[in-house]
Amino acid sequence: MTDLVVSVAVLGAAVLLSEVLRRTAARFSPGEYWTYLLEAASTFQLCCCTHELKLLGETAGLELPVGLTLTYFMTVVHLMTFNGASCNPSGALESVCRGTSTIRAALVIIACQFGAAVAAQYFAASVWTLGLSDVHIRHQRFGFRCFDPISGTLLEAAAVEMACAFTIQAAAMHVHKVDEKLRVHFIAAVITGLVYAGGSISGAIFNPVLAFSVQFPCSGHTYPEYCFVYWLGPFLGMASCILLFEKIVPFLSGKSTIGLDVPAAPKQKTQ
Structure with missing residues (x-):
């Protein structure tokens, strides 16, 4: 029980720190710089919390x-x-791809996300070094090592990541049909269900930058193999979902999406 309380406190501290960063950025960084810092702070929060939850669960x-x-x-x-x-x-x-962002802006955002993912690794290790709980102490004794997160074959794990990404993309694209007050809970329920269904095979990460922070440091497979599972799988899942619902289904139903301004669906993943 003590381990759980400490981990919840760590989660709260990570969220609080990230919120301070977001509010500071909103106050002192106008324009596009706010977008970049928002991505960095939020990705940092996501990765920090997932590190702690993963350790607690394992x-x-x-x-x-x-x-x-x-x-x-x-x-x-x-x-x-x-x-x-x-x-x-x-x-x-x-x-x-939708024309709502430039290539340069997208590359900067991705760089901010990966930078925040690396920062989250150092933050998590720093917290664990304090030895606030037995879980942290044991993890420190093993040199903060994590072990193979993939229990199936690479194809099975990639298929799980692809299916999870497809599902969350579909949910995000259709969440506007749900009552506004329930949308957050709907997405949270979908993500929780995916973690339950696919977590035992690949960890159900379905987010390349989150996988880079949480799964890539683990032993068991090479970086190219992890890229195949955690980068290619989610990308194919997202792309196939968009292709299905915005091209194939409208084509089969005799409708056209040409000229429609379809907003990009959010790609948030938490554990």
Whole structure:
């Protein structure tokens, strides 16, 4: 129970720190710089919280309902504090494809996201070094090592990541049909369900920058193999979802999407 309380406190500290960064950026960084700093601060929050949740889930022996409840709760917190940040390179690439963002802006956003992902690794290690709980102390003794996050084959793991990305993209594209007060909870429920369904095979990350921060440092596979699973899989899932709902389905139904201004769907993933 003490481990859980400490981890919840760490999650709260990460969210609070990120919120301070967001508000400071909003006050002193006008224009496009605010967008870049928003992405950095929100991605930092997402990665920090996922590091702590992953450690807690793997070493503290949490019961499944408790783990899923934390996942759902933190997803709601993220969605309510991100202020529209995607925290996902796929979101930046989608904006370029839709013509709502330039290539330069997308590259800067992606760079900010990966920079924040690396910063989150150092933040998590610094917190664990303090030895605030038995879980942190044990993890420190092992040199903060994490082990193979993939339990199936590479194709199975990539398929899971692709399916998860497809599902969350579809949910984001159709969330406007849900009552506005329930949209955050709808997305949080979908993400929690995906974590439950695919977490045992690949970790159900379906976010390239989050995987880079949380999964890539783990032993068991090479970087190219992790890229295949955690980068190519989610990208194909997102692209196939857009192709299906905005091209194939309208074509089969005799409708056209040409000229429609379809907003980019958010790509938030939390655990």
